[in-house]
Amino acid sequence: MNLGDLQLLEDSSWRVLLSAVVAVVLALVVHRVGAVVIWRITRGLPVAGMVARRCWRPSRVALPLIALQAVWQAAPDTLALISQVRHGNALLLLATLTWLALRAIDGVAQGIISQHSVEVEDNLNARRIHTQTRLLARTAGFMVLVAGLSLMLMTFPGARQLGASLLASAGVIGIVAGIAARPVFSNLIAGLQIALAQPLRIDDVLIVQGEWGRVEEITGTYVVLKIWDERRLVIPLQWFIENPFQNWTRNSAQIIGTVFVWVDYRMPLEPLRQAARQACEAAAEWDKRLCLLQVVEAGERSMQLRVLVTSGNSSLNWDLRCKVREALVDFMQREYPQFLPLMRAEVTGGVERPQGAGPTGQLPPHA
Template identity: 65%
Template sequence: MTEEILAHPWFGTWLAAFVGVPLALLIHRVGGLVLMRVTRPTPALHAMVVNCKAMARLVLPLVALLLVFQAAPDNLRFIGSVRHFNGLLLIGATTWLLVKAINGFADGVLAQHPHDIEDNLHARRVLTQTRVLARTAITMVLVAGGAMMLMTFPGARQVGASLLASAGVIGIVAGLAAKPVFSNLIAGLQIALAQPIRMDDVLVVEGEWGRVEEITGTFVVVRIWDDRRLILPLSYFIEKPFQNWTRKSSQLLGAVFVYVDYGMPVAPLRAEVERIVKGAPEWDGRFFNLQVTDATERTMQIRVLCTAGNSSLAFDLRCKVREGLIDFMQREYPQFLPKMRIEGDAMQPASAAPSLAQDAAPPR
């Protein structure tokens, strides 16, 4: 029995495999400890090593088996199928290892720049770049891995060659069909590098006010103020105009307009605005003022400017100032609230005689 096993054509190959796989696992164990220690001062690389550790335990034995099967004699039965199957497993495992490496590196970079702080402009910039570039890289790795697995099949290579040979009209049709995909891919790279939008940016787009909730490889999710979601392709933010309220800073200047009668003195309003703004926790202490900005035939327009740290605080501050001014006028100066006057004398015709005008005038 022992002699039959020793004389079996596969004995040497399997023996080499039984030696190579434990050796690969030993290399994984020792190499992992070394890399964990070496990359500890660099959080991004350390997170990448930690994320790849489990998948590398599968890739290294597959590499060892690939070397063993390639060194085996070509006349072994089923050696071609075994090599092919091992190659497919190795390509798939390596592709997934690269995906894990990209995700781990991205998580390490984001851990160094937390975006749940008040002044998070730089962190949101890093968050947007990291996520968009990571997803683009993962897409390219998956496409490359799938293409390499298909190319291991002779039939797929022949189909690819025949398609390339007759790629005239097919290439044009495929190019037109894939135009949105490639335009979104290029738009994603432009957004990651130029950053017209970032995660958690405040936008006014398609007439809606909201925040950037998610940026994927093909579209952007904007969470509108009433919790609706607006889904837009990446190319939209490259080709069409929109408002970004947090492009350079989240601080905003809010405006409040109030219409009052001409008899309303401005000084008490200015003092009341100062009291309201300085007592509001939403005010960031930068600036406020009150001015008469317009005058119509019936009222004058009062404009109040005040600053806040972000758009939500600015909205609340504007509402507070508007409510405070209305309450102040209702309490102190109700006679100067906007009203429409109809004077009896103004209705008399200018060319009428005094007696006729007196007769035509309505009784008081």
């Protein structure tokens, strides 16, 4: 290479660098102007506005990288290290575009969730939308992440086959049922099933393995159940597909609770019914649907009473049941203490035998 060629190559390098600087500056100006215009257009649109805010940072990086990639592709191949610069810029661009897609998905999810508050009395539809949106957003984010990683690997000649295989796997996740045997993908498919079929939602009240709690969080792999005593039960998503569980708020949060009381057979029932009714009417937790006292069992020593009471949700019903139970016990202690459950015995000729026994002290056959 003679002196003229070196001079020409040096001039080309300076022109390429100058073009790169100008391209970056123009890209930042375009981003700034475009961001202002988009924010004004989406000001009254919750979902689009949230997407615009979430995508501001990654787009600020992506536009200069796109401009630089155009400059590097137009540069002559004789420049030193130009192939390495093109490859590095392409990797950064793919990573930034993946980041941009993830932020856009998150913006859509947050925009939808913000329009449906769960801080209302009837939040069944809002909880359904929250659950579906979060699970679908996490699934879409996982797919985008796998696709981005695959495309980055495919830029390396030695890893192109691995990248193609990984990208093919990402497209097969939702189609091939056999891939669900793998733990990660099984939870992913379980998340899609839960999002579409809705057996449980955010803030649902569940009974899982004898534990009572509310669904606090649903991730892409597990569900966090907040137990009433502030503990957290972490359960894999696949468990809810394969095992039965109780959902107390599947269609409505309203619930019927029971209060059991044991009393003597001589206890009159009408005063207890009135006391139960007064206890329900005095409790703010009662929703005025049902307050019913019934005899549900007649044992050999006492009878069992059941009081059915209703509330708007399970937490209120628990407090209502406690209040009714305390009111009935207090009423009997004050008004009818002699009719609390007793162990009767009959003394005949100095020999104590249970009431109802024969002369020999033996119980009759029908007893």
